Amino acid sequence: MQRIKHLIILVSAIHALSACGNDDVETSAAASADNTPTAAAKPLFAHNGTVSKPGAPFAMSYRIIGTPIVGSPVTIDLRVESMLGARPITVDYRINDAAAMSLHEAQPARVQVEPAANENFIAQRVTVIPQREGRIYLNVSASFETPLGSTSTIMAVPIQVGTGGPELRENGEVQLDENREAVRVLTQD
Numbered sequence: 027m028q029r030i031k032h033l034i035i036l037v038s039a040i041h042a043l044s045a046c047g048n049d050d051v052e053t054s055a056a057a058s059a060d061n062t063p064t065a066a067a068k069p070l071f072a073h074n075g076t077v078s079k080p081g082a083p084f085a086m087s088y089r090i091i092g093t094p095i096v097g098s099p100v101t102i103d104l105r106v107e108s109m110l111g112a113r114p115i116t117v118d119y120r121i122n123d124a125a126a127m128s129l130h131e132a133q134p135a136r137v138q139v140e141p142a143a144n145e146n147f148i149a150q151r152v153t154v155i156p157q158r159e160g161r162i163y164l165n166v167s168a169s170f171e172t173p174l175g176s177t178s179t180i181m182a183v184p185i186q187v188g189t190g191g192p193e194l195r196e197n198g199e200v201q202l203d204e205n206r207e208a209v210r211v212l213t214q215d
Contacts, residue, residue: 083110084168084179094187099130099153102183106168107147113170114140119152120165127162127185128155159188 089103106115118136121127129135130153139148154164162185169178198212 079179082179083170083177084108084115086166086168086179086181088166088181088183090183090185094156094185096156096159096187099155100185102152102154102164102185104150104152104166104183105147106150108141108170109146112141112144112146114138115148116169117148117150118167118169120167121154121163122165123162126156126158126160127164128157129153130155154185156185156187161186 085107087105087107091101091103094100104117106117108115116136116138119129119133120135121129133153137150139150141148152164152166156162164183164185165180166183167178167180169176196210198210200208201211203209
């Protein structure tokens with residue numbers, strides 16, 4: 027059940043990222059002295075993508091620095107903006123396919139950070155090492171504890187390495203069912 031919930035969240039994040047397009051997005055943040063949500067704004071830096079859902083506790087943005095190459099470290103600038111004011115935030119980095127990408131040896135998988143005084147955002151750099159060409163994803167989650175439990179936002183950062191994607195293999199064989207519709211039947215091979 028928990029895996030299905032995580033899969034739904036991941037698919038939602040990917041869908042939101044694809045709706046963002048490839049245009050640079052300028053995000054901004056400035057918090058008033060009483061830590062209320064952003065009122066006035068000044069750009070920090072342009073990002074490749076921003077994930078923000080109405081009512082979500084965080085808006086997350088990313089920017090990939092340089093050109094990702096297999097076997098070479100690539101750095102990603104992250105910006106996590108709290109919609110609920112300044113508070114300590116736990117940021118987790120997760121890679122689903124260890125054969126596709128790994129975290130740099132000096133990169134922790136979890137960090138706890140607190141925004142600077144009078145700010146409601148944090149800026150982080152994460153370094154990963156792509157292991158194959160194609161589109162690979164770094165999952166980033168930001169969370170904090172409340173009296174009712176943990177609240178979080180998850181984002182999948184797409185990283186395009188090279189020009190090609192992974193080779194697609196078809197499993198099973200195509201057969202016709204009783205309604206004469208094509209279906210793929212999986213075999214033990």
